[in-house]
Amino acid sequence: MHIGIAGAGVLGRLLAWRLVRAGHRVTLFDPADGPLSRGAAGWTAAGMLSPSAELECADLQVFQDGLDSIDMWSEIVPALPGAPDFDRRGSLLLAHRGDGGAARRLVDQIERKAPEAHRPRPLAVTSLGELEPDIHGPSLAWFLPHEGAIDPTQLMPALYESAKTADWRWNQPVQDVGEGFLTVGGRRHVFDHVFDARGLGQRPAKSPAAGCSDVRGVRGEIFLVRAPGVRLARPVRLLHPRHRVYIVPRRDHHFVIGASEIESEDRSPVSLRSTVELLAAAHSVLPGLAEARIVRAETNLRPALRDNLPLIEQSARLTRINGLFRHGWMIAPAMTARAIVQAGILVSSSGVSSA
Ligand SMILES: Cc1cc2nc3c(=O)[nH]c(=O)nc-3n(C[C@H](O)[C@H](O)[C@H](O)COP(=O)(O)OP(=O)(O)OC[C@H]3O[C@@H](n4cnc5c(N)ncnc54)[C@H](O)[C@@H]3O)c2cc1C
The missing domain is CATH 3.30.9.10 (D-Amino Acid Oxidase, subunit A, domain 2)
Structure with missing residues (x-):
């Protein structure tokens, strides 16, 4: 499948990594200058993987996604270049x-x-x-x-490097997202499936139908x-x-x-x-x-989002993910795996081995 991704933050990079490994053709668009430009929230994060402590402001689904994601990181990280730091010493x-x-x-x-x-x-x-x-x-x-930590400043470049065969389009903000298309620079790009992972950029500039107005x-x-x-x-x-x-x-x-x-x-x-x-x-x-x-x-x-909880919205040929709030790194592996399954795209459950 040819898959379009809007946003190359935590979610966009993990989606690209999983989909490229599963043999799909992937094109990403992001307004950042390049893979090391530090605009995404993902660069600033501390990298705590703390499902129990986050229960202070999260629900049991976030907790479970956090636990599952720690297991997934333990498979993903060794498959990345540069041996990024990951530990689970509590x-x-x-x-x-x-x-x-x-x-x-x-x-x-x-x-x-x-x-x-x-x-x-x-x-x-x-x-x-x-x-x-x-x-x-x-x-x-x-x-x-059961908690741990990763270093996002090592993982952001490592995820990019390991999905380098994707088509990364920097300096290209997505203007509109719809079922099976992304509009960039006034031109409509058509895909078999589209993921909208723009984080705060998902808020529509003009038409509420074009994005998530609640973010x-x-x-x-x-x-x-x-x-x-x-x-x-x-x-x-x-x-x-x-x-x-x-x-x-x-x-x-x-x-x-x-x-x-x-x-x-x-x-x-x-x-x-x-x-x-x-x-x-x-x-x-x-x-x-x-x-x-x-x-x-x-x-x-x-x-x-309004309830501070994450959301995957699925429609034909379009998946929107947003609201990762203070636990993006903690839950992104589980969220991206679930989003890909819900979209009906073929890939192994952890995304580590290709389907
Ligand atoms: C100070 C701080 C500490 C944190 N600490 C932790 C922590 O310890 N543990 C943890 O799990 N999480 C932590 N987080 C939260 C985590 O960073 C976020 O939940 C996560 O980055 C959200 O991922 P995302 O991919 O949705 O958004 P982002 O990482 O922000 O990525 C969004 C991407 O979309 C791009 N974009 C924007 N507009 C457009 C457009 N029009 N077209 C195309 N692309 C666009 C942006 O350039 C960006 O690259 C922390 C966050 C902050 C700010």
Whole structure:
């Protein structure tokens, strides 16, 4: 089949990767300058794969997609060039003594929704010290053993490289999407099937029929810092009454510290307030970060629908996917696999081996 994809973010690249491997002809369009241009939200993401912790704001389908996707990443990542980082050593929820009330309420919320094996396991401070010796300060800790992390800045290029035989059309925004066609630069391109994976770009400029009018952007601000000598093996979240702050270890002594969640589509640089709050909170659990150097501060918009849940809309020769909100990397493998099956396109279940 000849398949057209609008958008080369997380979803677009994973769809291309799966479909090319299954022997289909794929053409993608994206307004970005090239495969390394960092416009898509996918570039900014921390890469946490945390189905249990995300139950705070997600439903059981997202949870299950998250679990399935971690298994899928464990097959996909080794098949990609450059050995991108992927680990599943679990994650930690932490809280300072004074914030215990808010933290317990959140843990309760996860416990009520999660199946028993995936509920947060309380950790004594001594066990926390054995697991993560550089963490100091929090008096409450819980372990989520089935969670993991990937590095989106390695996966974005790796997915592109491994689906390079697709026809990638950069600098080409899609103007209109319909059943079996994409309009680009005023010209209609006809396909056997079309996937609309434009994220925030799915919002129609003029005609509501041409896109998803419900999609909105949720501002997120994030830091990349480098701190040689600081040890952290797995992602940690600090449960705080006003914000959730996470630290995710990356290769070569780098750490991602994020992220604000603001109902705004403002893409301007990171604010002073977010800088102070995020970095101070991170330092309060990992004091070794005091001498970290700030490598990058970045803002991007998470594509979200009204209920903050993801959606696959299927019609003849057209599939729209959107609303991956704060868990795009966490659920994209399962979502893309399901979308391809629903579209009736032949491919193996994981997309790893070709059909
Ligand atoms: C600060 C922050 C932290 C995050 N942390 C995590 C995390 O730890 N774990 C996690 O799982 N998720 C995380 N996310 C969420 C994740 O990044 C998103 O859910 C995911 O990127 C959504 O994927 P997408 O493909 O739908 O959209 P995007 O990745 O935004 O891609 C959309 C693509 O469509 C293109 N496009 C736009 N308009 C058009 C057009 N007219 N024609 C063609 N193409 C178009 C864009 O250029 C872009 O390439 C985070 C997000 C942010 C902002």
